[in-house]
Amino acid sequence: MSERWPWLRWVFLLTAAALVVVFLLAQRQAEVDVSYARSPSGKDTVSEGDAGELSGATLPSVAELTDMLDKDKVVRLPGAVAGWDEARVTRAIGDADIRILVAPPGLTDKQQKQLADVKNATIRIIGTDLHGSTYQVVPDRLAEWRATFVTGDVTGLLLTLIAAERDQPGPPEIDPFSWRAPTAAELDPVANDLRAGGLHLAAGATLAKRPQTAAFGGQRPLVAAFPRQPPGQPVPEYGPTLATLFPDQPILVMYGNWIGYYGPHAGEFADVTAAGFYARFGDRLSGYAYPQANVLGTYLDQVTDVRYAGLFDRPLPYRPLDPLRVALPALPWLFGACVLAFLALSARSVLGPRTAPRTPPGRLAGLTTLAIELSGLSHAPALARALVALQAARSALAENLPDRHVARLLTAARRDLDTVARDLGRAEYRPANYLVGELAWRD
Template identity: 55%
Template sequence: MAERRVSAGRRRHRAEWLRWGSLAAAVAVVVVFLLSQGQDIDVSYGQSPASSDAVAEGGAGELGDVTVPSVDEMAALVRADDVVRLPGAIASWDERRVREAVGDAEVRILVAPPGLDEDERDRVRDVDDATVRVIGTEVTGGIYQASADSAVGWRAQFAVGDVTDQMVALIAQLRDRPAPEAVDQFDWRDPDEAELAAVAADLRATGVHVGAGATLDGIPEDLAASAFPDRRAWYVVLPRQPFGEPVPRYGPALAELFPDTPVVVVYGWWIEYHGPHAGDFDEVVGASFYAQLGERLSLYDYPQRNVLAGYLARVTDVRYAGLFDRPLPYRPFDPLRVALPALPWLFTACVAVYLVLSARPLLRRSGAGARTGVNARLAGLTALAIEVSGLTDVSGNPSLTRAIGKLGAAGEALARNLPDRHVRSLLDDAEAELDDTARSLGRADYRPDSYLSERLA
């Protein structure tokens, strides 16, 4: 008999530990859940290794060994001639289309070379007699600037130095007339057998062909490896092409010769990609690269190596964005991200364990005459708390937690035969907290008065 009493005492002791442990776990889950709501989530595929800090003017070899005359000297030149080209100027245009845009207006054009520093650019812009100013391939006039905004416009501008569309659009704006549609005047031709054979031989031998007049002094190998990690790309680098002459289109021909090899073709400052994943891939890379850096490329005289390095860095950025079936960087396992959706269910389970264990001794005493009403009320409020615990959101959790604590204290008071007045006071507090919880949920049927009346009906 004594052994059975000891065994029963041990079971009650274990039940008490489990009951209070489940309550502590429920409180801990609520705290973690509430704190997680204020976290800032950074969704990213990883930091591209090609990202770099901004470089001050002149730090990337973009300033050429050129200068311009004084403002007065340039003003005198512009007054003497409708079109003034300063030494080193590279911009060209279709004279017929520009004359049609000018019409009978007086338009004077000043063309300066790229690679000027800020002071020299300011001197060009201070020539008030010039209606249109072209620095490199940047076209401005008055308060306006005309820029290319498509692959067709960027290709003409950076492969040939053609600024016809920009000049026509700017002159129309200055004359308060609608701008005409842009015209693709870029003239391609297929390379002949000798040209293609010479380029293909260099690519097979070294992976690089540098045409006469190109300034490339080497491939940036680190960026090339990160841009094309699966297979080394081959490069064809040519100088800026002559304006008004057909340009040999090496890309498609080389892609047909070497179908599994990435091929990058450079014309001046215009870069094309041909090979695996071509199509949407090269359009995204080219559009993002020239949309962001086109203004700098139009003003400065960057070495071709630097332009190619910037392009390869953009290819790497696009690859790290997870597009076009490129490999993604490793993302470490985040326990909180995985566990967070399960926290409300874990909270509900802990509360249910606590309330069931708290109600067991009370249910055994439900037949006691003096405390029948108190026990029934405690049982009803406990059942209500269990039902509500699976429905509460963040705003309802604090009041529900307090109600559970009050119900636990009421159960403990009954187990210790404390005065009924004390037990009723705890139940009143629990009922008020459950009423706040029901209000926060917008559920009138879970307010204690309604719930208990339906339970007793």
């Protein structure tokens, strides 16, 4: 094949090169847009210094705080919100000299550095943010975030930090938080406010108005806001009951800085959104006194971004068929096949043909040589016919007659020579064995 079409191997080589170029161009980096649509959420509303996160609390001096801790192992400053199971914590401390300073949330950077200068404070708690002499502990589960933000209970975190200070194994995980069903007297005012204006504000809540948001596809959520709940007591769970009273409506229930969603598709995105939100902002929310409006606004932005990602209740956009994307996995295999074909044809060109010539002159020469060999062994009529056919083929070539006519004469000569060799019982003189590459002689 390479002798008949010597340019063929270069076609394979150029094809391989073209496949490499196409494949490499397809690997270029491009901007990835994972959104179903452009999310209309706003920017993060939580930014230091202008979001109402500073409480304006005042602190005693470093010397005064040091003296206070010398007298008492636990010093709780006015406005402190963190609480814990005192019996468990006392048992965990044992006879170790661990002193705890509990401060209110929303301190300035200068005030936080002031607390760090209190050297006899083993553990410092600012809001619900816990720091030890070496370590800081933060929640890593939604249950811990919920307990921290709903009630201010830091029992589990505090036990973990005490174990680290005492160089002991961490305690088993505990969940001091529990829900209870709200009573009729608790539920009625909440439901009535939601029916009247879509917003219920309990005494102590800092939320001012019902938010506007694109998080729920044009539906404005119902919102019930409560202050931080007392630690150590079951918390009334309004969400499931409100979802029954207001079906197919998005409902948000806030306890302090904890936000729960109840309503359509809650199982699809609520936990994902909560985990992402508190993992991202939980550290800031623990140590600062952000108003509920700021916290809720940032949470709704997170919900909007997640829902507009097209992963949950929205259908994915139509994506037209891209032939290149479909064929791309096959390009390396096509490249390999073209390279192998080029190498095979190149090897044939270097090593030369391994069969007898396939052109009429070459076939004529081979059969003529065989006829001369057989003429010394036989005078059969078939040999005479073969010699006549070979002579006719030679004349046809000299006169430039069509190749098809020459091929018929050579085929007839080969058939007669084969008959002579079989009659002699000499298999080695049969054209198929005597001439190299028997397949090349078939017509």
